[in-house]
Amino acid sequence: xxxxxxxxxxxxxxxxxxxxxxxxxxxxxxxxxxxxxxxxxxxxxxxxxxxxxxxxxxxxxxxxxxxxxxxxxxxxxxxxxxxxxxxxxxxxxxxxxxxxxxxxxxxxxxxxxxxxxxxxxxxxxxxxxxxxxxxxxxxxxxxxxxxxxxxxxxxxxxxxxxxxxxxxxxxxxxxxxxxxxxxxxxxxxxxxxxxxxxxxxxxxxxxxxxxxxxxxxxxxxxxxxxxxxxxxxxxxxxxxxxxxxxxxxxxxxxxxxxxxxxxxxxxxxxxxxxxxxxxxxxxxxxxxxxxxxxxxxxxxxxxxxxxxxxxxxxxxxxxxxxxxxxxxxxxxxxxxxxxxxxxxxxxxxxxxxxxxxxxxxxxxxxxxxxx
Numbered sequence: 001x002x003x004x005x006x007x008x009x010x011x012x013x014x015x016x017x018x019x020x021x022x023x024x025x026x027x028x029x030x031x032x033x034x035x036x037x038x039x040x041x042x043x044x045x046x047x048x049x050x051x052x053x054x055x056x057x058x059x060x061x062x063x064x065x066x067x068x069x070x071x072x073x074x075x076x077x078x079x080x081x082x083x084x085x086x087x088x089x090x091x092x093x094x095x096x097x098x099x100x101x102x103x104x105x106x107x108x109x110x111x112x113x114x115x116x117x118x119x120x121x122x123x124x125x126x127x128x129x130x131x132x133x134x135x136x137x138x139x140x141x142x143x144x145x146x147x148x149x150x151x152x153x154x155x156x157x158x159x160x161x162x163x164x165x166x167x168x169x170x171x172x173x174x175x176x177x178x179x180x181x182x183x184x185x186x187x188x189x190x191x192x193x194x195x196x197x198x199x200x201x202x203x204x205x206x207x208x209x210x211x212x213x214x215x216x217x218x219x220x221x222x223x224x225x226x227x228x229x230x231x232x233x234x235x236x237x238x239x240x241x242x243x244x245x246x247x248x249x250x251x252x253x254x255x256x257x258x259x260x261x262x263x264x265x266x267x268x269x270x271x272x273x274x275x276x277x278x279x280x281x282x283x284x285x286x287x288x289x290x291x292x293x294x295x296x297x298x299x300x301x302x303x304x305x306x307x308x309x310x311x312x313x314x315x316x317x318x319x320x321x322x323x324x325x326x327x328x329x330x331x332x333x334x335x336x337x338x339x340x341x342x343x344x345x346x347x348x349x350x351x352x353x354x355x356x357x358x359x360x361x362x363x364x365x366x367x368x369x370x371x
Contacts, residue, residue: 024094024174030285031092037292038088041299045080048302049073051316055306059315067145068124069305071152075116076298083110084295091288096182100169103182107163115156115203117301121257122207123148124305129214132221159202162195193272200265208258215250253304260297264290 026034052073056066086106090096096103127145130137168185171178186192267290271283306312 024179026092026094026284026288027281030288034088034091034288034292038084038295041292041296042080042084042088045076045084045295045299048299048307049077049080052302052306053077055312055316055319058319064142064145065124065127067142067149068120068127071149072117072120072124072301072305075113075120076301078109078113079117079295079298082106083113084298087291087295090182091284091291094284095174095179096169097180098182100180103169104164104167107167107182107184108160111160111163112153112156115159116152117298118203118207118257118261119152119156120149121253121301122210123152125211125214125218128218132218159199189272193269196265196269196272200269204261204265208254211254211257215254219250249304249308252308256297256300256304259293260300261294264294 025031050073053070056070056073059066083106086098086102087110098106163184166184166186167182169180169182170185171180173179184192184195186195267287271287
């Protein structure tokens with residue numbers, strides 16, 4: 001098929017582009033790749049984050065960090081439901097098919113969910129920093145954490161308001177037919193580059209530096225902290241093993257966050273500076289791959305923060321067992337999990353059962369523990 005060029009017509013200041021695609025849609029090979037990649041990511045993100053939300057809401061716990069974990073799951077779920085499908089279909093078709101209003105709404109929700117997820121990760125790092133390095137200070141309460149979550153959503157909504165103001169659809173002609181694209185429309189290249197750098201700093205470098213500092217300090221403190229009292233080989237070995245698991249998880253958190261988002265940020269700046277790169281098919285393919293890598297962080301977070309945690313897995317198994325046994329709750333009763341620990345100097349076992357109790361809830365072990 002011969003190449004077609006099109007000129008964009010829009011009622012506001014913008015540049016005209018001559019794209020040089022062999023086909024408006026992605027090639028069949030790339031459509032297959034994108035379908036497998038995005039479909040699996042969407043399914044895993046939805047299932048993983050829904051499971052996290054259900055488990056953390058069902059488990060009655062005094063752990064204040066659960067507020068952040070639920071908020072992180074909600075943000076990642078928002079990304080999976082309101083951003084990934086639209087992005088996937090647009091990449092496949094090569095044009096926007098959801099109307100002018102949905103263009104601004106989709107970009108707004110995408111920006112908000114990304115900011116909420118990143119800032120929540122940062123808040124978790126700061127919370128762990130004070131819990132480990134300053135344990136004698138006043139611990140955060142659920143009420144305070146809820147206020148922090150509210151502030152995170154307000155700041156994220158303010159950041160996303162730029163998408164409401166600048167996101168537009170542009171009409172163009174391809175092979176005699178009208179199509180639309182959806183994106184930010186800036187009056188000049190300088191404004192576009194400046195905004196991209198601002199977004200990169202505000203949603204990547206600053207949070208990354210904050211997480212690097214907090215997690216490095218937490219890891220260092222846990223690794224070199226000595227257990228008070230007389231030495232006990234079994235106890236000390238278990239303590240060292242626990243510390244290593246925590247440090248390893250913190251390293252994974254930083255690496256996954258950095259590796260998922262860094263390529264897309266760099267690529268966006270390069271595209272802002274060199275607008276002619278958008279003319280190439282290879283550019284579209286690279287862009288699609290980097291978008292998928294960034295969005296895949298939405299299903300990685302539940303795995304890192306929850307499914308890698310022994311306590312969370314125990315609660316999940318308990319809920320599944322209770323559901324399978326058709327456990328029901330009567331009026332005024334709540335389903336809670338109670339752990340019975342039986343320890344001896346050389347052996348420690350733990351059993352978990354389902355129980356319905358009236359009135360107040362039973363205190364729980366923390367879902368997310370440092371030691």
